[in-house]
Amino acid sequence: MPKATAADRVRQAAFRTVLLTTTTAVGLLAGDLLWAVLLVSAVLGLLSPLTDVCVTPLITLVMAVGPQAVPDTGPHLLLLAGGSAWAGAVLLVPFLGGTYAAPTAGPRPARRGIGESLAALRGAAREGNPRLRYAVRICVCFTVAYAGLTWLDVPHASWALVGILTTLRPSWGATRTRITKRLIGLCLGCVLTVVLLALTSGRPVAAAIAITVCGGIARPMRGWNYGLWPVFGTPVLT
Incomplete structure (x- = not known):
């Protein structure tokens, strides 16, 4: 991972706080709607290879829709948002989060448009890009397991789902080592x-x-x- 500038690290911390709080809120609101949870989890699974996303939002989603009752949704979300923001603030300290990179001089690179992004995605699919295959595996494995465990009413199913997210890696060798x-x-x-x-x-x-x-x-x-x-x-x- 290249070193981030101070502005980049603030942006990353803020994005992660919003993302994790949002997925938790979705889990609390859509916990009884299987189709809604599967739809959100499928999207998050396909986005998981992105550096700013990873599998953490899927974990917060699973924990929010778990069998444990959340009596007060508002305070629950505020505590999670506060914890995420506090973790991000701690990482802003160079000694704890690493030194900052110097801001680059010159114009910022142009952002890729939607058409260019879709073309790049189609190219990655034709070439069998490893990150794309990993995204599809996460999406399929998690959503199928979630649906099956929910229909079978398996107790403590969230642990199996978290196990999938924390052990499934882009390659078989890495997955086997992680499981062991x-x-x-x-x-x-x-x-x-x-x-x-x-x-x-x-x-x-x-x-x-x-x-x-x-x-x-x-x-x-x-x-x-x-x-x-x-x-x-x-x-x-x-």
Whole structure:
């Protein structure tokens, strides 16, 4: 990823905040309408290879339409938007988010028109572009699984759907490696979670410290070895 300028990073953080809040709102409003959720998920799946989108909006959509009841939609959305905005603000600090790139001099490159974009998309489809194939796989795999799990009324189906989004990669080799690391990491993470719950039960300060430490370790481990990410990320999510 090339380094972003200060303006680019602000734009990215704002876009992500709006995107994740919007998909959460759609999930809360359309949770009982299977066709609406499938339509939105299909569009998000096809857009997932884009750098500014990824699979995160699909995850927030799944969590919003889950079986858990959300008593107050407004406060729920405000908290999610506030958390996303806070994460973006933290990443604006160069020490935490990386140094900024210097603004480029000269005119900005011209934006591609709709006709040119459609022509490029048709060309990518004819050539079998890997990113396009990955988008179609995400779209088909997720929507079919969501429809099937919903019709069968499978409990905790959101975990299976999140598993698809976090393990399906552009190639078979990368997908197989990701599945292996995630399964082993989740098993170890569950053991660590049980230990931490036993040690911090009834001690909110100790629980907050444990969450902070695990969260601080989990994210850097993701870039070094993905298998260690679920080990320390599972206690935070639990």
